[in-house]
Amino acid sequence: MALPLSASWTEALDDYALKLRGDSRTPATIRARREQLQHLARRIGVGPWEVSADALLAFVGSQEWMQETRRNRYACFREFWKWAKRTKRIDRNPAKHLPRVSASAPNPDPVPEQVYADAMKRSDERTRLIMRLAHDAGLRRGEIALIHSEDLRPDLLGWSLLVHGKGRKLRIIPLTPRLALDLRALPEGYAFPGAIDGHLSPRRVYELVDEVLPGPWSLHNLRHSFATNAHEASGGDVLTLRNLMGHASADTTGRYVRLSDARGRSVVYAAAGLAAPDKPTARLVAV
Numbered sequence: 001m002a003l004p005l006s007a008s009w010t011e012a013l014d015d016y017a018l019k020l021r022g023d024s025r026t027p028a029t030i031r032a033r034r035e036q037l038q039h040l041a042r043r044i045g046v047g048p049w050e051v052s053a054d055a056l057l058a059f060v061g062s063q064e065w066m067q068e069t070r071r072n073r074y075a076c077f078r079e080f081w082k083w084a085k086r087t088k089r090i091d092r093n094p095a096k097h098l099p100r101v102s103a104s105a106p107n108p109d110p111v112p113e114q115v116y117a118d119a120m121k122r123s124d125e126r127t128r129l130i131m132r133l134a135h136d137a138g139l140r141r142g143e144i145a146l147i148h149s150e151d152l153r154p155d156l157l158g159w160s161l162l163v164h165g166k167g168r169k170l171r172i173i174p175l176t177p178r179l180a181l182d183l184r185a186l187p188e189g190y191a192f193p194g195a196i197d198g199h200l201s202p203r204r205v206y207e208l209v210d211e212v213l214p215g216p217w218s219l220h221n222l223r224h225s226f227a228t229n230a231h232e233a234s235g236g237d238v239l240t241l242r243n244l245m246g247h248a249s250a251d252t253t254g255r256y257v258r259l260s261d262a263r264g265r266s267v268v269y270a271a272a273g274l275a276a277p278d279k280p281t282a283r284l285v286a287v
Contacts, residue, residue, distance in 0.1 A: 005038060008047035012084075013037055019083055026168055028142050028202055036076045049084065053094040060098065071101040108256050110225035111135070111217045119212045126192065127208045129182060134209070134222035136176055138230070138245050139163065141219055142202040147191040152183060159184070165246040173244055227256035 013034055020030045044051055044059055056077065065073065077095040085093045111119075116135060120128055133139045133147070143163050151162040153172065159180035160172050175183070183191060194200035200208075209219040223245070230241050242253040266276040 002042040003045070005041055006047060008049070009038075009041040012048040012089075013041075016080060016083065024168065026142075026166070027197070033076055033080070036073055037080060040077070048080075049090050051081075051094045053092070053097055056094045056098070067101060068103070071103065074098045074101055108224050108228060109217070109221050110228045111213065111221045113225075115214065115217060116222070116225065119209075119214075123212045127212060130192070130205055131209055131212075131219070131222060132179060132182075134219050135225050136179060137161070137173055138223050138226035139173075140166070140202075140223065140246070141205040142166070143246075145192060145194075145200050145202045145205050147183070148199075149183075149186065149188045149191070152180070163246065169246065171243065171246050224256050227253065231257045 016037070017030050017034060020033060025033075040059065041048070044055060046055065060070070060073070060077075063070070063073075074095070077098060078093075081090065081093045081095040084090045116131070120131060123131065130144055133144050134141075143165055146164045147161070151164075153160045153162060155174075157174070158177060159175045161175050161183070163171050163173055165171055190199035192200040192205065194204065206219050209222070213219070213221075227241060227245060230244065231238070234240055238253055238257075241257075242249070245253055245256065247253045269276050
């Protein structure tokens with residue numbers, strides 16, 4: 001049962017947020033860490049400096065988290081209590097003995113093109129643009145939320161977008177003529193205005209797409225669609241795709257790409273001495 005947030009937890013989270021801000025962590029990261037710790041604080045039953053290793057293990061063991069969620073929560077808890085020990089708030093770190101959780105196996109799951117087309121028809125103009133930015137440019141929800149008119153850049157070949165990525169990392173990606181035209185037609189300022197810092201929150205960006213895409217697909221799966229389509233169109237150029245996706249490692253990029261059925265079938269046919277099957281009709285183009 002969720003309990004009210006105690007004064008000791010409130011003070012601890014405020015101090016920790018200041019520490020993260022001092023480390024130049026992004027507002028999105030600070031919000032996420034606070035929410036993760038608040039979820040624990042409302043259920044653990046004691047203050048932050050009274051949490052024992054056994055109590056923490058009992059709590060995490062009672063949670064039905066997906067593997068990546070569990071991995072992320074454990075990282076948050078380790079970081080929080082490591083800071084607390086370093087600043088002499090505690091003598092022992094209760095998160096020190098949390099088990100290591102390996103990354104989940106790659107499971108690229110692009111949105112089927114017909115599902116995407118149907119969702120586009122059900123959407124309003126704002127949500128369609130958000131979906132296209134994920135599907136046709138590979139942007140994350142946090143990157144979409146931060147798009148500003150000042151980020152549009154003309155170059156010798158067309159228009160590009162300065163993307164504010166994870167960890168405050170910047171990258172420039174080329175825009176299709178249609179995306180560039182639609183972004184340039186918006187009023188000056190944030191592309192998606194909102195009440196938080198002048199723009200929609202990443203969560204709200206995600207929710208708008210979630211309202212029109214049927215489960216199990218989400219905005220993140222549209223990024224899988226971009227990665228898969230771009231990988232196929234480039235003949236498997238992972239280095240270019242890594243830069244477009246904003247990944248530090250090509251291994252991470254590979255987790256987003258599902259090899260096309262046509263390519264796999266062609267290899268099997270060739271191995272059997274058969275001619276490659278006819279290619280399917282061209283994929284649907286975003287409207």
